[in-house]
Amino acid sequence: MTQHRKWGLFFFLTPVLLWLTLLIVLPHIDLLRMSFILETDTGETEWRLSNYASFFKEPIYWLTFVRTAIYSIIVTLLTLVVALPVSFFITKVARPGTRGFLMLLILLPFWVSELVRVYGWMILLRESGVINHFLLKLGILDQPVEMLYNDAAMILGLVYTSMLFMVVPLVSVLESLDDSLIEAAYDLGADMGTIVFKIIVPHATPGIVSGAIVVFMLTLGNYLTPNLMGGKNSLWFTEQIYNQFIASFNWNQGAAFGFLLLLLSSGIVWLGLKLSGQTLGKVVR
Amino acid sequence: MNKSLLSIVMLFLVSIAAYPGYTGAETLSLLTWKGYAPKVLVDKFETETGIRVNVTYTNNEEMIAKLRATRGAGFDLAQPSQDRISSVQKKYRIYQAMDIRKIDTAQIIPSMLASVKKNTSVGGEFHAVPFCWGTSGLVVNRKIAPDALDYSDLLNDKYTGRISYRLKRPTLIGLAFAMGKDPFSLYNDTDAYKALMEEVGQAMIAAKPLVKNYWTNGDALLQSMRSGEVHLAMAWDNGGWKLHAENPDIDFVAPKSGALGWIDTFALPAKAKNIDAAYQWINFMLRPQNAATFTNLERAPTASAGANQHMDAVVRANFDRSFPQAVIDNIKWYPPVPSKLEGIEGMILDKVKASR
Amino acid sequence: MADDMQIDLGVEKVTKKFKDFTAVKAVSFEVEQGRFFSILGPSGCGKTTLLRMIAGLAEPDNGRITIRGLNMAGIPPNKRPANLVFQHLALFPMMNVADNIAFGLQRRGEKKATVFKKVSAILERVDLPGFEKKKIHELSGGQKQRVAIARCLVLEPAVLLLDEPLGALDLKLREQMKVELKKLQAKVGTTFVYITHDQSEALVMSDQVAVMNKGHFEQLDTPKNLYNRPATPFVARFVGDNNIWSGHIRDRDNNTCRFETPDGNVFHISGDQPWRNGAAVDLFLRPEAMIIQPDPAHTGLNRFEAHIRSLLFDGANSRIIATPKNSDRELLVALPQNRQHDDLCPGDIVEIGWDKSSGICFATETETSP
Ligand SMILES: Nc1ncnc2c1ncn2[C@@H]1O[C@H](COP(=O)(O)OP(=O)(O)O)[C@@H](O)[C@H]1O
Numbered sequence A: 001m002t003q004h005r006k007w008g009l010f011f012f013l014t015p016v017l018l019w020l021t022l023l024i025v026l027p028h029i030d031l032l033r034m035s036f037i038l039e040t041d042t043g044e045t046e047w048r049l050s051n052y053a054s055f056f057k058e059p060i061y062w063l064t065f066v067r068t069a070i071y072s073i074i075v076t077l078l079t080l081v082v083a084l085p086v087s088f089f090i091t092k093v094a095r096p097g098t099r100g101f102l103m104l105l106i107l108l109p110f111w112v113s114e115l116v117r118v119y120g121w122m123i124l125l126r127e128s129g130v131i132n133h134f135l136l137k138l139g140i141l142d143q144p145v146e147m148l149y150n151d152a153a154m155i156l157g158l159v160y161t162s163m164l165f166m167v168v169p170l171v172s173v174l175e176s177l178d179d180s181l182i183e184a185a186y187d188l189g190a191d192m193g194t195i196v197f198k199i200i201v202p203h204a205t206p207g208i209v210s211g212a213i214v215v216f217m218l219t220l221g222n223y224l225t226p227n228l229m230g231g232k233n234s235l236w237f238t239e240q241i242y243n244q245f246i247a248s249f250n251w252n253q254g255a256a257f258g259f260l261l262l263l264l265s266s267g268i269v270w271l272g273l274k275l276s277g278q279t280l281g282k283v284v285r
Numbered sequence B: 001m002n003k004s005l006l007s008i009v010m011l012f013l014v015s016i017a018a019y020p021g022y023t024g025a026e027t028l029s030l031l032t033w034k035g036y037a038p039k040v041l042v043d044k045f046e047t048e049t050g051i052r053v054n055v056t057y058t059n060n061e062e063m064i065a066k067l068r069a070t071r072g073a074g075f076d077l078a079q080p081s082q083d084r085i086s087s088v089q090k091k092y093r094i095y096q097a098m099d100i101r102k103i104d105t106a107q108i109i110p111s112m113l114a115s116v117k118k119n120t121s122v123g124g125e126f127h128a129v130p131f132c133w134g135t136s137g138l139v140v141n142r143k144i145a146p147d148a149l150d151y152s153d154l155l156n157d158k159y160t161g162r163i164s165y166r167l168k169r170p171t172l173i174g175l176a177f178a179m180g181k182d183p184f185s186l187y188n189d190t191d192a193y194k195a196l197m198e199e200v201g202q203a204m205i206a207a208k209p210l211v212k213n214y215w216t217n218g219d220a221l222l223q224s225m226r227s228g229e230v231h232l233a234m235a236w237d238n239g240g241w242k243l244h245a246e247n248p249d250i251d252f253v254a255p256k257s258g259a260l261g262w263i264d265t266f267a268l269p270a271k272a273k274n275i276d277a278a279y280q281w282i283n284f285m286l287r288p289q290n291a292a293t294f295t296n297l298e299r300a301p302t303a304s305a306g307a308n309q310h311m312d313a314v315v316r317a318n319f320d321r322s323f324p325q326a327v328i329d330n331i332k333w334y335p336p337v338p339s340k341l342e343g344i345e346g347m348i349l350d351k352v353k354a355s356r
Numbered sequence C: 001m002a003d004d005m006q007i008d009l010g011v012e013k014v015t016k017k018f019k020d021f022t023a024v025k026a027v028s029f030e031v032e033q034g035r036f037f038s039i040l041g042p043s044g045c046g047k048t049t050l051l052r053m054i055a056g057l058a059e060p061d062n063g064r065i066t067i068r069g070l071n072m073a074g075i076p077p078n079k080r081p082a083n084l085v086f087q088h089l090a091l092f093p094m095m096n097v098a099d100n101i102a103f104g105l106q107r108r109g110e111k112k113a114t115v116f117k118k119v120s121a122i123l124e125r126v127d128l129p130g131f132e133k134k135k136i137h138e139l140s141g142g143q144k145q146r147v148a149i150a151r152c153l154v155l156e157p158a159v160l161l162l163d164e165p166l167g168a169l170d171l172k173l174r175e176q177m178k179v180e181l182k183k184l185q186a187k188v189g190t191t192f193v194y195i196t197h198d199q200s201e202a203l204v205m206s207d208q209v210a211v212m213n214k215g216h217f218e219q220l221d222t223p224k225n226l227y228n229r230p231a232t233p234f235v236a237r238f239v240g241d242n243n244i245w246s247g248h249i250r251d252r253d254n255n256t257c258r259f260e261t262p263d264g265n266v267f268h269i270s271g272d273q274p275w276r277n278g279a280a281v282d283l284f285l286r287p288e289a290m291i292i293q294p295d296p297a298h299t300g301l302n303r304f305e306a307h308i309r310s311l312l313f314d315g316a317n318s319r320i321i322a323t324p325k326n327s328d329r330e331l332l333v334a335l336p337q338n339r340q341h342d343d344l345c346p347g348d349i350v351e352i353g354w355d356k357s358s359g360i361c362f363a364t365e366t367e368t369s370p
């Protein structure tokens, strides 16, 4: 009996461990090793922390990280602000028949690649784009305006790309919210704002936090959208990692940046969990 | 008896498994630029040789990164620019030497072959043969910006909001030439080079408000010029010629301080599997008719010796219009890039992008 | 006296439709201040819908609702002086007991100190002193119940609406809570409108009960009258148990008439029921109205002999199933647990008697129903 159990455990654990080591741990070990290596002019290698040090020494590096992190937080919050009413509408207002259809509408953009999605937005927003065309036609504008290549456009694109990852956990957590809690609050004298902040948000907190973690990480790790929609001022930290690897051929620096991104973003997530009084276990569940 | 049969079957299975991408037919894995393997030529090559061609599109930097990651495996043939080979080869050994006997040298313009051989030689052996060449310069909407003649106009506030260029090393180099400096001569003086690049970077930061965007995708840039969103860009000559065919107002302009000349090559990755097919492709692509087909499609001249007579008249007209002899003489050909320069340039380009 | 009582809740011809289904049909009633008013009906009859309209969570399609004389039309739930205790309580799980109770007070912007005082006072009231810091999931079913009621009562509403609040409790607790709830209502004096499908809850607690069926009120009366003088066969059937015996009216005169069953039993029934001769009627006879082996000296009883089919022991609620001689009509007869009938067994023949005033007749339903 116990023997059987042991075998069963072994049977299920093996693929998990294999997966963890082969696909997650091993590739990172080499990168980790690389991040501590300094290549001298003569092509020799030395073990140094200088790749990490240069992140803090060069303002451009850590400023870019700070900028990326702040924008990712803004995007996460905006995504939440947009996704909460949408999820509420899907779960509580829409009839069960339309519910599936609405979820499909949210899912639909994710059937094409991010590149196509971004180009879609670019076609809409660019100076010679669809929106400008209509605004000119309607006489609202007499000169086309460039709506792309600024922070607002970049945030718009990032929020759009992140929507699904916020809506799905919110929908599932709001589905478990008993309608009568909302009605009870209303009956006890609450207005809409109070209902949202005292009932809906506290109930949805685990979903909000797990959605926020996913959106934050995805946004922080995004490359295409900031690069294509953000335009000339949109240096994103991932782009800097890419540049280290690809343009400067400095893999060691790139690897160090990669680990710093991992560490710093984990730190921000940890801080977020602390501030919202959640634990990772609760959120994942 | 039975045992030996079994081992033969096993051996067969193993050999299939060991051969990646086995599809029954011979294949050539090509790592190249967009447009360098036109479908008509791929099809023709396949019918001629029976070899299937797998094409992966990329650019210089990614090409090097990819080959570096696999230490030169995964592809049978790559097409880096000639100036990006020797230093990379010295450091990472991602290419193998070319065997001149397998190449139909009679098809290649001798001066180009000689120059590429010289520029890509490491340890007494050369690592590439030329395929095509072209220049970077200005693509200008002449109706709106008739006075845009040099790289310095990329920093000219007359064209505020209508300027586009890449945050890549050619931009730095072009602007340096426009400042009256010769960056190529400083290639081996790292400090002086760095100082020059920093000066260029400062100028770019100062002129940042004038830029519409830093383009990353050639097709997207052409679209911006076509729609009139951009009037002045730094780009490749063939892009300008493509637009010229659609709208005569737009054309390539070789900058006063000299167009930047590049030569893209054929090079064999260190662990290429199907070297024979690679040589066949090289000889096939440099055959005059085929090279002309490529030039007619992509507007880029090749190193093929006899291709001129097969070229379309429009293509030749482009050439005559944009490259009178004096302009050709003024082309600044990229010398091989020493390592370390990329890091310096990368830092400056990051600063430009991060500045406000 | 009753005339100058204030009317706390007035409902006039209130109707609610869901598409083409009418859930509440022109219901009217009034509840005086301080009354315990129950609406009793089977599940699905429209009780919750009616209550939600009073609370403001649903709008009536027709009719008028007034609370303390004010027309409630267009007034949202958070502005109505009525509070609802939900069927499943709807306590806020993310808050502790005190925060749940304070929720409504805070919405009114009351001062912290006042809120604190009121919360502990109401917890005292519902016998949960010191429970402020408890989490909702730490409470038992009965305690949750009381918190839910306290959460509404602390707001001192004109009308407290309760939607089957005991439904989720087990039987024992339900019995206990019934009494407690009645006591609490007497103590606080708030007007209660209580809905339930459990007749015993309604009868025990209420001053007045409305029996609801398919969206309309069948009868509105005191519990005693509902039991003794049901106005409709539905009420007779729904309130308490009843045996139903179909037959015809014969030989009616001023004081009595005879009721004759198809299987030949003949009984006298009270003549104050307006049946003409030959009318087809259903006789409703409660199990507890029948006496086993009545005193022979007791004249004026309808008597018949019956076979005992089985004994259903259920403590104070024990019954026998018996069939009258010459008939296979099964009757439920109460079996008092005074040890007098301990020797009865299935197969015995017993005499059964009942007073003519306890048999109530209604026209046979197939005739009257449209
Ligand atoms: N929102 C609604 N939409 C459609 N039908 C409803 C709705 N609410 C209640 N009903 C229907 O109205 C009838 C009465 O429901 P309800 O008032 O909840 O009954 P009760 O509380 O007496 O059990 C039921 O048949 C129910 O199916």
Ligand SMILES: [Mg+2]
Pocket: C044, C047, C048, C087, C163
């Ligand atoms: Mg109900």
